[in-house]
Structure formats: C-alpha cells, structure tokens
Amino acid sequence: MPKIFITRTLPKIAEEILHKHHFEVTTFSKNRSITKRELIKEASDADGIISLLTDPIDKDVIDNLKCCKVIANYAVGYNNIDTNYARKKNIIVTNTPDILTDATADLTLTLILSCARRLVEGDKMIRTNKFKGWSPNLLLGTDINNKILGVIGAGRIGSAVIKRASAFGMKSIYYNRSRNLEIENLYSSKKVSLDYLLKNSDVISIHLPLNPGTKNLLNKEKLSLLKNHSILINTARGEIIDENHLIQLLKMKKIFAAGLDVYVNEPNINIKFLKLSNVILAPHIGSATIETRSKMAELAVKNVINVLKGKKPLTPVV
Ligand code: DGY
Numbered sequence: 001m002p003k004i005f006i007t008r009t010l011p012k013i014a015e016e017i018l019h020k021h022h023f024e025v026t027t028f029s030k031n032r033s034i035t036k037r038e039l040i041k042e043a044s045d046a047d048g049i050i051s052l053l054t055d056p057i058d059k060d061v062i063d064n065l066k067c068c069k070v071i072a073n074y075a076v077g078y079n080n081i082d083t084n085y086a087r088k089k090n091i092i093v094t095n096t097p098d099i100l101t102d103a104t105a106d107l108t109l110t111l112i113l114s115c116a117r118r119l120v121e122g123d124k125m126i127r128t129n130k131f132k133g134w135s136p137n138l139l140l141g142t143d144i145n146n147k148i149l150g151v152i153g154a155g156r157i158g159s160a161v162i163k164r165a166s167a168f169g170m171k172s173i174y175y176n177r178s179r180n181l182e183i184e185n186l187y188s189s190k191k192v193s194l195d196y197l198l199k200n201s202d203v204i205s206i207h208l209p210l211n212p213g214t215k216n217l218l219n220k221e222k223l224s225l226l227k228n229h230s231i232l233i234n235t236a237r238g239e240i241i242d243e244n245h246l247i248q249l250l251k252m253k254k255i256f257a258a259g260l261d262v263y264v265n266e267p268n269i270n271i272k273f274l275k276l277s278n279v280i281l282a283p284h285i286g287s288a289t290i291e292t293r294s295k296m297a298e299l300a301v302k303n304v305i306n307v308l309k310g311k312k313p314l315t316p317v318v
Helices: 013-020 036-043 059-063 083-088 101-116 119-127 156-167 181-187 194-200 243-251 271-275 290-308
Strands: 003-006 024-027 048-051 070-073 092-094 148-152 171-175 203-206 231-234 257-260 279-281
Touching (some): 003 013, 013 024, 013 290, 036 059, 048 290, 059 083, 070 290, 092 290, 101 119, 101 156, 101 203, 101 257, 101 279, 101 290, 148 194, 156 171, 156 181, 156 203, 171 181, 171 194, 243 257, 271 279
Parallel strands (some): 070 092, 148 171, 148 203, 231 257, 257 279
16 A cells, blocks of 8 residues: 655545555644654655645655655645755646636735735724824825736736736736747737846736746845835745845835745744735745645645556646
C-alpha cells in the first residue's frame, strides 16, 4: 500500500479520496506548520507528499526521502521546494494552478477597494469609539473609476484582476515577459516596461511567482518611481518587494496606501507595518475560501494518485 504523508490537516476530501484508492495516509495533525526536522523524520518513507507553501522542501529534506516519487504542493506558488534538485532525484513536483485564480483575484480587488476607501481605518475608528458622526472630510479615499491599474505579471491571476478591475471602470497596463493578447483584446490592456508601469499606474498589483529573477524586483530604485497617490497591492510573495523601503514610503506618505497579503518573513511580520494606518495587512489568505481550498485538496490528491499509478500528473510544475 503506497504511503502518503500530508504535512497539515487539509479539507477532508483529501483523505477520503486517498483512502478510496487504498493509500495509507499519515497527516501531521498538530495545528501548526511542520518543522524541517519533523518533515525529515516523518516523510522519509513516504511514496508521496502533500506539502504546504510554508514547508521548506530543500536539498536536506529531499536527500532524506527514501522512496518519494511525487511532492504535490497545496499552492500555486512552489518557491518553498527545490524543484531542480527534486527533478534530479526523479521526484515530480506539482502545484494547484487555475482553481485558486478567482479567489486570489477577488482578494486582490478587496485590497484595492479597501485601500482606496480606507475601510480598515473606518472599522478601527468605530471599534475605538472615535466615530463622532458624518462629516464632509471624514476618511476621504480615492476613486478607482477611470484610474490606471498596472499589473505586474499578467498570467492567470493578473488577467483575472484586470477583468474585475475593468468592471470597476479601471484602465489597465501590464508588465509581462510575453504579450497577453486576450487581455489586450478584451480589456484594451497594454504591455509596457516595468518603469513605465510604476511611473504611470494609480494602482499597482503584483502577480509574479517568486524566483531569483523576481526576488526584490521592486527594490528601492523601482519603488521610488511610484506616484505619491498610488496604491500598491501584493498577493504574490513578500520577497518581491523591498519591505523596508516600502515601510519608509508609507511612513513618509510618499504613496497613498499598500494592501498586502504576503510578507518577507511570514508569519513574523515586520512590526513597523503595525504602526502604519495606510497599510492593510491580510494574513496570506489569497486562496482561503471553503470552495477553493477543497478544490486545491482534490487537485493535490489527484496529482499524487496519478503519479503513483504511473499516469501523468494533472499539473506538474515546469
Ligand atoms: C499560493 O497558493 O501560492 C498563494 O500564495 C495562495 O494565496
């Protein structure tokens, strides 16, 4: 009976399907992320692993896997896995693309609108008993209608964000390696250089994977190109932005606001963010809907089953 190790309790459909296919399943059931040491110990004899984006699956971990044929990451991003080394060891790595596109794009729009309309500041005002009634200047935000959205990374999620933003009357430009004719045709979006996008967008939203080429892409020099009324959104990976410089910009009110779902050192958020009222901090919940998480569990499991039954995985990472 093939053994599957799951690094955290997932929606129950995952175990149900695996049991139906007669796999032996062990789940790390403590209510926290597994440590590297625990992973090395617990997963060593697994034929397949279902991992989370918080699990560091590096060379040390891979070297300790005796018979693993597949690592199915329960996320679209897979920067937590040394995929090159896994490939060398003949381990297939899969992810969960597509099915979390809508949920992540929805959260992106939530952050854009909440930043533009200062929703979290308003909520805090009420909870701290500081709301003293309607006033002409109370919490003035900014319109998004007719504003320019700059999307960095026009893949599935970036395109879904452009689609939604266009329904709110936003125009869009995008920065991407290749042209995306679909968004150009449907939403008159235009491909531009990164510098042009940063200088000309009212709202900037990041939708790139984290890799050596995107790490710190928005460094001090690039961040300094932002307009002083711009809103910066990141639902991709924290390491793409120079967080310290972003904090400086927010502190000095050099941009209007930032909406973040991801951070450099999760879950240890830079405490300087906590003192700023012009940043909205979400706890990495881009794909966190009941429906999406179930679909992700199902896809991760199907990838494992396919590989262990000698079939092609549905969504291998390239
Ligand atoms: C992922 O799956 O990589 C995203 O971070 C979800 O929010």
